[in-house]
Amino acid sequence: MTSTPRILVIRHGALGDIVLSFPAFAAIRAAHPAAEISLLTTKPFAAWLEAAPWFDRVMIDPKPGPLDLAGLRRLRRALGGFAMVYDLQTSGRSSRYFRLAGRPPWSGIASGCAFPHADPARDRTHTRERIEGQLEAARIPLPLPLPDLSWTLAAPPIPLPERFVALIPGAAPHRPEKRWPAENFGALAAGLDLPSVVLGTASEAPLAAAIAARAPRTLDLTGRTTIPQLAGTLARASLAIGNDTGPMHLAAALGVRSVVLFGGASDPALTAPRAPDGGWPAILRRPDLAALAVADVAAAAQDGHNDASSPP
Structure with a gap:
């Protein structure tokens, strides 16, 4: 019996960052129609995004500090077992989660990840095109779809x-x-x-x-x-x-x-x-x-x- 693949998307940020990521969320869902897709985000957006059609589960990132060993252990357990991770946050914090998660197949900028976004101009590119380039490197078909916001x-x-x-x-x-x-x-x-x-x-x-x-x-x-x-x-x-x-x-x-x-x-x-x-x-x-x-x-x-x- 084949188990359902589990996919994780990481996206924190302000409201505008979340909105600019909507086409990426829709593209990831389209690329993994049968997967169980989880979103790791911050508390202000969790309840709202639970209603979105792209995720089966929304998790709140507690953002444990480096000395919060109990918090890091809990987060490590939450990050375990994913067949693919799309780190759309691509921050220093989210990149550190690559190792905490056990180095799964990963799209982002974490050193050693399977699908790195290595564009040297990424920090000089609009958020929408930067994410688009990252997903293209992770073999997500382009163009990104127009998301339904109803x-x-x-x-x-x-x-x-x-x-x-x-x-x-x-x-x-x-x-x-x-x-x-x-x-x-x-x-x-x-x-x-x-x-x-x-x-x-x-x-x-x-x-x-x-x-x-x-x-x-x-x-x-x-x-x-x-x-x-x-x-x-x-x-x-x-x-x-x-x-x-x-x-x-x-x-x-x-x-x-x-x-x-x-x-x-x-x-x-x-x-x-x-x-x-x-x-x-x-x-x-x-x-x-x-x-x-x-x-x-x-x-x-x-x-x-x-x-x-x-x-x-």
């Missing part, structure tokens, strides 16, 4: 306007340089023809309040959506405008017309959201994001075009 669409927590613009004024708390000023979002919202719905975490409620002070039709949903409700809200938007942060990756992946604002702290050629066809949303970038004029964002919102070339 599994992650939940109804918004409250009724929404028939047409609206989704605004994403937040970003990682430790990266304030990635945030366009809230008063600029407010001025933008005040000049839009449609009402705005502000999305983000509960800690970003002051940003929503600042926007609503300038644009009274604004609806504040900060801290009120799960990830599926966030996706369901974005999918209903006529347009999404926001900083370089996870919800903008969701908006673009859902095919929502999007304008993404980048400062000098991150490079859209490496990390920009991608549309379902692999293309780029409208990208506006300034070395100092605060210097990006409201009029420039309003123009991009009007016609969906960049003020400069899209990332290569």
